[in-house]
Amino acid sequence: MHTVIKKALGHKPVLTMLAGCLLGAAASAALAAPANDNATLSQIRDSAMRDNWAYERLADLTDLVGPRLSGSPGAAAAVEQVAEAMRKLGAKVTLQPVKVPHWVRGAESGELVDYAGRPAGITQRVVLTALGGSGATPATGLTAPVLVVHSFDELQAHAAEARGRIVLFDVPFDQQMADRGMAGPAYGHGANYRVNGPRKAAELGAVAALVRSVGGADYRIAHTGATILDDKARIPAAAVTTEDALLMTRLAARGALKMHLTLTPQTLPDADSFNVIADLPGSDKADEVVIVSGHLDSWDLATGANDDGAGVAGAMGVLATLKKLNLQPRRTIRVIAWMNEENGTRGGKAYFAASKDQLEKQVAGIESDSGSGRPFGVLSSVAPKVEPLFEPLMAALEPIGAGAFTRRDVLGAADLHPLEQAGMPVFEPHVDTHSYFHYHHTPADTLDKVNPDDLRRHVAVMSALSWFLANMEQPIGRTLKP
Amino acid sequence: MHTVIKKALGHKPVLTMLAGCLLGAAASAALAAPANDNATLSQIRDSAMRDNWAYERLADLTDLVGPRLSGSPGAAAAVEQVAEAMRKLGAKVTLQPVKVPHWVRGAESGELVDYAGRPAGITQRVVLTALGGSGATPATGLTAPVLVVHSFDELQAHAAEARGRIVLFDVPFDQQMADRGMAGPAYGHGANYRVNGPRKAAELGAVAALVRSVGGADYRIAHTGATILDDKARIPAAAVTTEDALLMTRLAARGALKMHLTLTPQTLPDADSFNVIADLPGSDKADEVVIVSGHLDSWDLATGANDDGAGVAGAMGVLATLKKLNLQPRRTIRVIAWMNEENGTRGGKAYFAASKDQLEKQVAGIESDSGSGRPFGVLSSVAPKVEPLFEPLMAALEPIGAGAFTRRDVLGAADLHPLEQAGMPVFEPHVDTHSYFHYHHTPADTLDKVNPDDLRRHVAVMSALSWFLANMEQPIGRTLKP
Ligand SMILES: [Zn+2]
Ligand SMILES: [Zn+2]
Numbered sequence: 001m002h003t004v005i006k007k008a009l010g011h012k013p014v015l016t017m018l019a020g021c022l023l024g025a026a027a028s029a030a031l032a033a034p035a036n037d038n039a040t041l042s043q044i045r046d047s048a049m050r051d052n053w054a055y056e057r058l059a060d061l062t063d064l065v066g067p068r069l070s071g072s073p074g075a076a077a078a079v080e081q082v083a084e085a086m087r088k089l090g091a092k093v094t095l096q097p098v099k100v101p102h103w104v105r106g107a108e109s110g111e112l113v114d115y116a117g118r119p120a121g122i123t124q125r126v127v128l129t130a131l132g133g134s135g136a137t138p139a140t141g142l143t144a145p146v147l148v149v150h151s152f153d154e155l156q157a158h159a160a161e162a163r164g165r166i167v168l169f170d171v172p173f174d175q176q177m178a179d180r181g182m183a184g185p186a187y188g189h190g191a192n193y194r195v196n197g198p199r200k201a202a203e204l205g206a207v208a209a210l211v212r213s214v215g216g217a218d219y220r221i222a223h224t225g226a227t228i229l230d231d232k233a234r235i236p237a238a239a240v241t242t243e244d245a246l247l248m249t250r251l252a253a254r255g256a257l258k259m260h261l262t263l264t265p266q267t268l269p270d271a272d273s274f275n276v277i278a279d280l281p282g283s284d285k286a287d288e289v290v291i292v293s294g295h296l297d298s299w300d301l302a303t304g305a306n307d308d309g310a311g312v313a314g315a316m317g318v319l320a321t322l323k324k325l326n327l328q329p330r331r332t333i334r335v336i337a338w339m340n341e342e343n344g345t346r347g348g349k350a351y352f353a354a355s356k357d358q359l360e361k362q363v364a365g366i367e368s369d370s371g372s373g374r375p376f377g378v379l380s381s382v383a384p385k386v387e388p389l390f391e392p393l394m395a396a397l398e399p400i401g402a403g404a405f406t407r408r409d410v411l412g413a414a415d416l417h418p419l420e421q422a423g424m425p426v427f428e429p430h431v432d433t434h435s436y437f438h439y440h441h442t443p444a445d446t447l448d449k450v451n452p453d454d455l456r457r458h459v460a461v462m463s464a465l466s467w468f469l470a471n472m473e474q475p476i477g478r479t480l481k482p
Numbered sequence: 483m484h485t486v487i488k489k490a491l492g493h494k495p496v497l498t499m500l501a502g503c504l505l506g507a508a509a510s511a512a513l514a515a516p517a518n519d520n521a522t523l524s525q526i527r528d529s530a531m532r533d534n535w536a537y538e539r540l541a542d543l544t545d546l547v548g549p550r551l552s553g554s555p556g557a558a559a560a561v562e563q564v565a566e567a568m569r570k571l572g573a574k575v576t577l578q579p580v581k582v583p584h585w586v587r588g589a590e591s592g593e594l595v596d597y598a599g600r601p602a603g604i605t606q607r608v609v610l611t612a613l614g615g616s617g618a619t620p621a622t623g624l625t626a627p628v629l630v631v632h633s634f635d636e637l638q639a640h641a642a643e644a645r646g647r648i649v650l651f652d653v654p655f656d657q658q659m660a661d662r663g664m665a666g667p668a669y670g671h672g673a674n675y676r677v678n679g680p681r682k683a684a685e686l687g688a689v690a691a692l693v694r695s696v697g698g699a700d701y702r703i704a705h706t707g708a709t710i711l712d713d714k715a716r717i718p719a720a721a722v723t724t725e726d727a728l729l730m731t732r733l734a735a736r737g738a739l740k741m742h743l744t745l746t747p748q749t750l751p752d753a754d755s756f757n758v759i760a761d762l763p764g765s766d767k768a769d770e771v772v773i774v775s776g777h778l779d780s781w782d783l784a785t786g787a788n789d790d791g792a793g794v795a796g797a798m799g800v801l802a803t804l805k806k807l808n809l810q811p812r813r814t815i816r817v818i819a820w821m822n823e824e825n826g827t828r829g830g831k832a833y834f835a836a837s838k839d840q841l842e843k844q845v846a847g848i849e850s851d852s853g854s855g856r857p858f859g860v861l862s863s864v865a866p867k868v869e870p871l872f873e874p875l876m877a878a879l880e881p882i883g884a885g886a887f888t889r890r891d892v893l894g895a896a897d898l899h900p901l902e903q904a905g906m907p908v909f910e911p912h913v914d915t916h917s918y919f920h921y922h923h924t925p926a927d928t929l930d931k932v933n934p935d936d937l938r939r940h941v942a943v944m945s946a947l948s949w950f951l952a953n954m955e956q957p958i959g960r961t962l963k964p
Pocket of ligand 2 (some may be wrong): 777789790823851
């Protein structure tokens, strides 16, 4: 109907209050197919809300494959399973080669073998788990005095005492901050010690490093995660549970504390793996790509249902939703199940390297990697002036309580980060994360933590968002701060 | 002042509305010392509320000794530590010999090695822990098909299929019931399967038995506990986590499920151990005994802070409180730290056997074994007609929110149960247990779960209650249903 208007507007900015309805209708007419009108967006939303396909794929991934650490048989099986599921939907699936780190957990145990007030014959067990990238102790373990610190400043103040010791960073997770909706910053504070603490301890001559688990629950479970160590000083590094960090701090306050630590992980040569990529080809703007993604690898302790099975299932669900409705977007919607987000982000880097010559064609990217908590909107790093263009989308998501659009200068989604830094706006479902870090990187990140209804909402948000981005008439623009 | 009244009344029932004040004052005069008047009870309550002595003892017990399973070095060290702490208070401490079962945990692991839809090379790890009393698999484990049932009825319906299989009892814990204040019955339902399930499976020829952990949290932690097996069919028996029970049930619904199970615990000859008994001698009724107690043994996975370090610390705190105030009761207050509540109740049986000739002198018993949740009153199995006599006590506990007196026909406190069955009324602090079974018998039952303020309230309730029972003028009576 409004073809003339559409053509006249071209790529220039329009009065944003009018843009949604006018241009949605315009695109619709141009393609002889519906586009960003409310009817189509609502149809996508409602179809996703009725469909358990994504949850069933998540069950397959977690129950049949299980843990999927980069380089593991599980990661390889996951690549096959996810590729096959998307082939069955009729998508063109590509496996993009990625060389990944290959770290394999070994034996792990800790024992407090001496402390002030210890009765003869008594030792205290410490529950811990090696951090990804940890070096190994001798097979029989090592015994050393423990230095407990609560900050990098405190480590520096006791720098001379670190040599020959096991350094414990007893830094609490700020669950109150997470409860106030700031799970990300709360996690970032703790993860800084996990990622960088062991290396700093190694630089001071520590024989091993321990960090207090980065998570807000109190069930004596250890939270693994990546740490970054120099190859020349790859000391053993592990996360102890909150309970054990507290115990060690209390015992250290009573006097000298000595620990026996055994960690025998192996760092093997890089392994061959893949990003799984499935395209839903666009019509008149097929060379422009909207990425919708999650990461396929997980830590090895659990089946990674929330980190990030839910993200992968959500992205696959976009394909399933649009295929079921037989909707073709204008731009190509590209589902990507990334490999190696957890300990290297090699998948994201490989895709970026392969896209280097056509970065401007990567017009927008969605990555879901904050779990399957109920979504209440969309987070985005679009430029501020573009924000009002999303009103029609948010209006269509409002009926499922997901109508809030929140802009940030940088989202920092791991796999999309190189693209975001190159100017591609990034999006993610804005979900309830208050309990996400209770389970994150622990053995308890399992399918039962995913509410099927929340996952359907997740798919609804990602599907409507993907469709909207793939059919926007106006330029989506680039990020404000590349 | 009212000595005449006291003598005239003797042991006959009196008008209960008058009893508290009249007889409290009477006893006071008779002994030239305060007794059950509000001033004394309030003094006891307030002194306990200001004192961290019990919490410090709990920290010593859990941090320095740690786990205390019967027969272990920890149990022996705990006997010494607790006896010494009470000797330091000036109490006469006796170690009462108890022969205890001696079961020692070994290696334990589970792996789902085949199931419908399993990708080549993939197996799924099962988080589990042996039940106390479990038999052992061969050192290299055993492999068998799994039969999942959800009730004893379902087991009977599939009785012929149990032979040669690993039977999993997937029976959920009713956390909603626990949240409604009925943690005990919720626990009892699940514990029935843990205690009796493996034996019933063994009777049908099962090669091993698994139970879903009896607890309401979802952090993939296994809850151990006792199971009762015949020596002739001591099959391997373990608790799997809630998550793993759900996984196994889902996989069994897809088709045949096969598991590799390794459990190598040892059942050793009975070991020598002790109840720790400390008397605060009474004055004119010293031959009558009021027991105040908790159990000193714990499971081996954790430091048993709530089960039952808090009970032992609470009972010891009664002694500390009364010693500090230099108060002598009329009846003897006997602090007992029981040995072997968890897997045999041999301590309770040994005490009962030793008291057999003077059961009527065991006038009342307190056992705290429901954790250190905030107390809101007292539970008791006194006869109904005696209940009103406790009004002065409850009035004194009301200012700390612990003024509710709740009578039941039977409390069933494990160590005191033989005495209760012989007619001795039993008491316990009535505490908030909504989260007690989240941690119960798991590695997470640690000191940080005990709120020092709640423990002070605990000591206040137990101290005032012990004092009140030891100084009651009227007969405390016997239980209604021995
Ligand atoms: Zn993730
Ligand atoms: Zn107990």
